[in-house]
Amino acid sequence: MEERQTCILCNSSRFSVIHRKGRWEYRRCAGCGLVSLRNSFSAEDMVAHYEDYLPTDAGEISNWAAMMRPVIEKAARIIVSKTGKEGGRLLDVGCGYGFFLHEMKSLGWQVEGIELSDHGRQYTQNTWGIEVHAGPMEDLALPENSFDVVTLFYVIEHVTDPVAILRAVRKILKPGGLALLRWPHSTPVVKILGPLSKHFDLYHTPYHLYDFSPMTMRRLLSLTGFTDIETSIGGHTHSAKTLGRWAAFTFGTLGEVLYSLSGERMLLPGISKTTTAFRPLGYSR
Ligand SMILES: [Zn+2]
Secondary structure, eight states, X not given: OEEOOSOTTTOOOOEEEEEEETTEEEEEETTTOOEEESEEOOHHHHHHHHHTOSOOOHXXXXXXXXXXXXXXXXXXXXXXXXXXXXXXXXXXXXXXXXXXXXXXHHTTOEEEEEOSOHHHHHHHHHHHOOOEEOSOGGGSOOOTTOEEEEEEESOTTTOSOHHHHHHHHHHHEEEEEEEEEEEEOOHHHHHHHGGGHHHHOTTTTTTOOEEOOHHXXXXXXXXXXXXXXXXXXXXXXXXXXXXXXXXXXXXXXXXXXXXXXHTTTTSOGGGEEEEEEEOOTTOOO
């Protein structure tokens, strides 16, 4: 068990607890608003957990593929439009079963992945013929200045040190290279649900170590040397009223189904966000 005393983004040591489950506490930083889990795992425990994280049942894998489909297609469009490229070198950190890598490969990109789960790694290699490294990323010593695009789908909220991983991403990107992150933003829904939120565990306690917002995500990427940071916000989160309606619908039907099918990672696609950021052209460190 490890407890961080200061905020990773602004170094403040003032927090207020916003959510509790058992001995776990989510807290909001008074300095910058970042929501984080107070009492986290050790890095070793996290690796051990994700080695065995993905479902292995064929039915679940195909459900997952179906749910990921729109996310994958949208991300592919964003990448082509933001980079202006029809191909290049792409790395997907936490590639799971490699569905996204397979899509990008079929579009002409040269792709590779990183995945902690043995099962995900083998599946991606055997099914798509795509090379996958066993993480964690910080230990891999990937060559610097070598990728046009690095993607992280539903990864950043799980890592013990988001600052370190994004610095590593920035280094392996070519100058002018693109990072794309897809991440859940649960706190507004937790707030609206109030005491009900205990039943749904949107933070997948204790596996989401952070719950970023567009503002704290911008701060994180800026701190780690990125520029031109843009977050696209789903239509459901524009107003509290809309969000409330949407949450009622989702939790009544779809949310529960997604939750059980996906082992949580595809929970609540409506509140997930996509952020893009570039490694500056002139950045030399
Ligand atoms: Zn802070």
